[in-house]
Amino acid sequence: MRPDPARDSALRAKLRSVIFGTDTPAGRYFDMVLIISIIMSVALILLQTVDSMQAQYGTLMLKLEWGFTILFTVEYILRLYCSARPLKYMLSFYGVVDLLSILPSYLELLFPGANMTMVIRVLRLFRIFRVLKLIRYLSEGNMLLRAMMLSSRKIFVFFFSISLLIMVLSAIMYAVEGPANGFSSIPKSIYWTIVTITTVGYGDITPKTALGQGIASFTMLLGYSIIAIPSGIVTAEISQQIGHRRDLRRCPNCLKTGHDPEAHYCNRCGSELPEDI
Secondary structure (H helix, E strand, O other): OOOOHHHHHHHHHHHHHHHOOOOOHHHHHHHHHHHHHHHHHHHHHHHOOOHHHHHHHHHHHHHHHHHHHHHHHHHHHHHHHHOOOHHHHHHOHHHHHHHHHHHHHHHHHHOOOOOOHHHHHHHHHHHHHHHHOHHHHOHHHHHHHHHHHHOHHHHHHHHHHHHHHHHHHHHHHHHHOOHHHOOOOHHHHHHHHHHHHOOOOOOOOOOOOHHHHHHHHHHHHHHHHHOOHHHHHHHHHHHHHHHHHHHHOOOOOOOOOOOOOOOOEOOOOOOEOOOOO
């Protein structure tokens, strides 16, 4: 019996509207089921690393893992089947993530005990971003991304300046403390300076001399002083983006600007505002 091309094309179109679309009840239901499955599968991966859980529920978790793997494999095959350009989907970022999320389970059949493949399976969590369309549709995310891009040069200058400061402090601590007190090399001193200036303070290397302790105190106070600078740079850019976004919302009737992103009507004349950009 020969396949019917028209029927096959209609089936592909229907599957495409459900799997790739979100504007239909079936598409929204599919996305909801997929999100729940992704979260549950990632939670299962985390629980598999707990020895007590693995000892008590190891067999059950293995069955559930293969259940999720088969589910995601069928979904991946259906995406290839109904995609207008299957090769483009396979080579896309999310296509590669979809493949990597199911590949480790099959690799473990060939290479038993390959625990590092568990790290790759956590990539399933990235699929939520595609399902929710966060990168494309959330204007707040786009605004934050633009702010970070615009502040990248300032942050680079800040990072470069801090790197020079770390090098200077590391050389000073190496000269003051020396190998006898754990500062065996300048790279080791750089590690101590980074840990101290970021206020982490592991305590595996500590200065012993009075001068070294004074420099360490200055380094810690310096860390508290500069830790807010990068966030301040990004915050300033975000404020500018918010102001620019408000200015773009111009009333078509009275031409007033400065409306809130959530506003639907002009606060001066009451006319309906255009959609937020």
